[in-house]
Amino acid sequence: MSTAPIAAPRRAGGLFALTGAVVGVIYGYDTGSISGALVFLSKDFGLTETEKGLVNSILVFGSILGAMFGGKLADVLGRRAAMLIVASSYAVFVALSAFAPNVVVLDAVRFLLGIAIGISIVAAPLYVAEASPARIRGASVAAYQVATVVGIVLTYFVNWGLSGGGHWRWMLGLSAIPAAIVLIPLFRLPDTPRWYVLKGRDERAVEVMARTDPEADAHAEVAAVRAALAEESGGSARSLLRKPYLRAALFVVGLGFFCQITGINAVTYYSPQIFEQMGFTGNGQNFLLPSFVELASLVATVLAILIIDRLGRRMVLLTGIGTMVVMLAVLTVVFSAGELHGTTTWVGFAAILLFTAAFNFGFGSLIWVYASEAFPAQLRSTGASAMLTADLVANLLIAQFFPSLMTKLGPAPTFAGLGVLAVGALAFAAFTAPETKGRQLEEIQGYWRNGGRWPTASATGTADPGPLGNSAASPAAPS
Numbered sequence: 001m002s003t004a005p006i007a008a009p010r011r012a013g014g015l016f017a018l019t020g021a022v023v024g025v026i027y028g029y030d031t032g033s034i035s036g037a038l039v040f041l042s043k044d045f046g047l048t049e050t051e052k053g054l055v056n057s058i059l060v061f062g063s064i065l066g067a068m069f070g071g072k073l074a075d076v077l078g079r080r081a082a083m084l085i086v087a088s089s090y091a092v093f094v095a096l097s098a099f100a101p102n103v104v105v106l107d108a109v110r111f112l113l114g115i116a117i118g119i120s121i122v123a124a125p126l127y128v129a130e131a132s133p134a135r136i137r138g139a140s141v142a143a144y145q146v147a148t149v150v151g152i153v154l155t156y157f158v159n160w161g162l163s164g165g166g167h168w169r170w171m172l173g174l175s176a177i178p179a180a181i182v183l184i185p186l187f188r189l190p191d192t193p194r195w196y197v198l199k200g201r202d203e204r205a206v207e208v209m210a211r212t213d214p215e216a217d218a219h220a221e222v223a224a225v226r227a228a229l230a231e232e233s234g235g236s237a238r239s240l241l242r243k244p245y246l247r248a249a250l251f252v253v254g255l256g257f258f259c260q261i262t263g264i265n266a267v268t269y270y271s272p273q274i275f276e277q278m279g280f281t282g283n284g285q286n287f288l289l290p291s292f293v294e295l296a297s298l299v300a301t302v303l304a305i306l307i308i309d310r311l312g313r314r315m316v317l318l319t320g321i322g323t324m325v326v327m328l329a330v331l332t333v334v335f336s337a338g339e340l341h342g343t344t345t346w347v348g349f350a351a352i353l354l355f356t357a358a359f360n361f362g363f364g365s366l367i368w369v370y371a372s373e374a375f376p377a378q379l380r381s382t383g384a385s386a387m388l389t390a391d392l393v394a395n396l397l398i399a400q401f402f403p404s405l406m407t408k409l410g411p412a413p414t415f416a417g418l419g420v421l422a423v424g425a426l427a428f429a430a431f432t433a434p435e436t437k438g439r440q441l442e443e444i445q446g447y448w449r450n451g452g453r454w455p456t457a458s459a460t461g462t463a464d465p466g467p468l469g470n471s472a473a474s475p476a477a478p479s
Contacts, residue, residue, distance in 0.1 A: 017140035020128035028151020036159025037168035057400035066118020089116035090179035098173025133213035256387035258425035260394035304365035320362015328419035
């Protein structure tokens with residue numbers, strides 16, 4: 001039972017968001033740090049291409065397992081306890097990876113780190129969303145998403161700074177420091193009001209709510225949480241496979257799979273090797289250039305957050321995927337030209353930069369939005385878990401097989417194959433993704449219950465806007 005003290009009222013809400021953001025930065029760093037370290041540890045350990053893939057894929061496999069029980073862990077022990085487990089596991093396992101004497105030990109430690117990452121993917125956004133006051137909740141969750149990209153940006157700059165001496169152990173181990181530091185505020189913060197209500201501790205929930213959000217009516221807010229939890233009972237994975245939500249489940253799971261199978265983490269995990277194939281020489285270039293790629297991705301993520309409710313979900317998603325298709329075609333042509341030099345080298349770099357930015361603009365910004373909008377309350381967490389599983393399975397395939405494909409088939413056929421998958425993703429999104437801008441959640445759920453068509457005025461009280469859902473009669477309530 002958590003009896004942690006609560007920070008001063010005016011600071012507590014922001015401290016939840018800040019703590020979650022720090023965990024997001026660490027998660028992003030640990031995801032990307034292997035990209036630089038792999039160049040040097042491969043030489044030290046004499047790794048084959050398959051073994052290189054395993055160093056990455058075993059982390060993803062651990063993430064799948066962690067994500068599978070992360071939600072249950074957060075329910076049983078508490079959101080704060082899950083975050084403490086995540087932060088302490090990050091600190092321990094990244095430190096152990098830095099001291100790994102051989103690849104077998106490294107793989108074992110990265111598998112355990114992957115489990116911690118899988119738990120954090122579920123627990124950290126949950127902790128931030130449930131603990132932050134309503135007036136800053138959206139910004140707090142968005143800050144966590146941006147923090148993850150910031151972590152990836154940092155890892156490339158750190159890799160660049162350490163590349164001169166080939167210090168791969170430092171590359172992997174540095175994030176143990178912030179992971180240990182973030183334990184300090186976590187020990188001081190309470191759990192979320194929602195979790196206290198879940199455990200029947202309404203008085204503690206009222207106390208935490210009153211201290212973290214003094215402007216809210218704590219008793220009324222806790223009563224609303226209690227009512228929402230009553231509505232959310234009864235959701236199961238089996239329900240996703242039956243009408244009326246089978247179509248919604250296929251959409252969300254398909255989107256999760258296409259999000260990763262189109263190759264974004266091939267760039268995150270193997271960017272130095274890709275730039276070397278392009279003709280860039282020297283560790284300075286091959287480690288610094290990915291930093292600029294991720295900076296562009298950060299800008300794209302922020303831009304999407306700013307315009308998503310103006311242009312609509314479909315426009316942002318299809319623009320992002322369409323740009324990915326074009327950039328993969330450019331990379332195929334560039335690598336087909338043979339030995340790269342001069343202009344073609346920089347064209348290839350620009351294509352990688354725009355491909356990564358386009359992913360974060362489209363897929364990266366929208367996948368959780370659609371997952372949260374597609375299902376009623378009792379199926380929302382189940383649907384999000386199914387989507388996350390599909391996402392991680394595709395990530396596992398990319399992590400394991402990309403380096404072998406680059407070696408055996410060559411860069412041009414490999415990027416052409418990713419391009420074909422991206423075309424499939426574009427067609428899938430174009431035919432299945434609804435425009436949900438300005439729609440109430442009840443309307444969106446009516447869309448799926450109605451076989452992928454917006455209900456008529458008799459069902460919803462608004463005019464049927466057609467297949468894309470762009471109706472002037474749509475309610476202007478925030479989604």
